[in-house]
Amino acid sequence: MNLIKKYNYIFFAIISLTVLLTSCSQDEVKVVTPAEEVTNLKLQKLQEFTRGDYTFYVYKKDTGNLVVGYNEVYIQLKNNKSGNYVENATLSWKPLMHMASMSHACPYSSIQKVSDTKTLYKGYFIFIMASDDTEYWEITYDYTSGNDTIVEVASRLTVNSATGRVRYKSFKGTDNVSYFLAMVEPAAPRVGTNDITAYLYKKVDMLTFNPVENYTVEIDPRMPDMDNHTSPNNVNLAYDAASGLYKGKLNLTMTGYWQVNLIVRNAGNAILKGDSITATTPASSIYFGIEF
Template identity: 25%
Template sequence: MYALVRRSSAIAAALAALISGCGDDNHPTAPDGPSLLQIGSAADSPVEVTLYSEQSPTIGYARLTIGLRDADTGTIIDDAQVVLTPMMHMQHDDGSTMSHSAPQEAVIAGGDSLFTTATIFIMSGMWEMNVAFETESHSGTLSLDVEVGPGSHVQAISVGDERFFVTLIEPRSPRVGPNDLELCVHRRASMMSFPAVTDLDIDMDVSMPSMNHGSSGNVAPVAAAATDGHYHGTVNFTMTGDWHVDLALGESGEELLTTGFDMTVQ
């Protein structure tokens, strides 16, 4: 069973106790901050790794937090280089196997002696999350199995011999009125490499098919930074119900692909 912890300025002090009791749901928790869900842990003396998520992982953009500690002393490890590599191992009916990775963002040192990153899970099933670490005294790789549920926030589109993944990050809970819109786009270069696509032009059309109308005040997403493949805009919903956001992605002045997302506004 997953275990809940709380992020706050006190989490570094509490993390050792949280990890050491990973089989017990009655963990002590810090009183403030958004909840994090423990989704896996692994240890190989002297390092223990614990992986947290904001919610149970589903197909889509998963913000992840990594905690490291010395398994022998309980000391939090906050000075380390960390790389996360997700792997999906698939077995076909004929007994053959195939493995592939997924779009993965860099791991950065966050607050509270933790490390933050994001994985774009492109299919459901059991993923092997390989956490490679290097400290002043230790290096190695630990693997954690994470179950990923179904979801509708990733669109996979083939364009000729290429495969693109368009991921809806925000809004996660669409509401009436203007909503921040965030997408990320990746191109599959190989089964192990999914680089971000950073130079797209995106046109957007917002409609409510059941009512045969759209909305005003929408802002098509534009690149947020030169390297991360994220695009930010605004989508405006004028009433509750089922909406559709159509997207046309262009590259070098030519249309590359079209896709879209259904959103239910509460």
């Protein structure tokens, strides 16, 4: 019995040591510079432009252009006169696609301060088409601050077609409404349980895209390479009012290519789009792709 106790002690010792080592966070107060705030979040600069006394810095999380689908965009605003970054800016933006004969917007969010930073702001766009030489996306920024207010700072952006697996899907529902579904998470999928989140918007008119509330996005992850092997205990995406996101749980039993088949149901539980997987229906008409 002593021996058993001895081993228990050793394990407790190891466990408590691990807890100690991992929980010893650094309490020192350190001033984080605006540049460090950018590097801390591993942001890459997309563009910068100056209007009046202010310079807009636009960032995103990875290199390359914006793509069709969900894009998180970060902003810093610098007052060139004082040399300081604005810490409490009231910022807004509007996307617009300029086509030869018409123009339209896309789903997008308002701009929020990034928590735990002083100078960073962020929001997202769900671009619904790519730009080219003649058709381009333009973002118009407004900065409201008393006499310093500047409006309609327009900046063109290149939006490429998405490469890789499908993370965004637009479809016309059985209610004849156009819907736009964009996956946010998992950004870095792993074997095991992943959070899966997505935004769902519908088109009201060419310039108005509204979030859809209280629908359900059912998921059925499959591996086409493995005879449509699936994983257990997945949780369908349900609307989370606080974040505006649809949230669920996605289980992945191994690495490789997963096709996450989708069924979108409205608040009345009627199917708007998507198919159940059966022996004769190996894939739904709408799905996300995840590969890692």
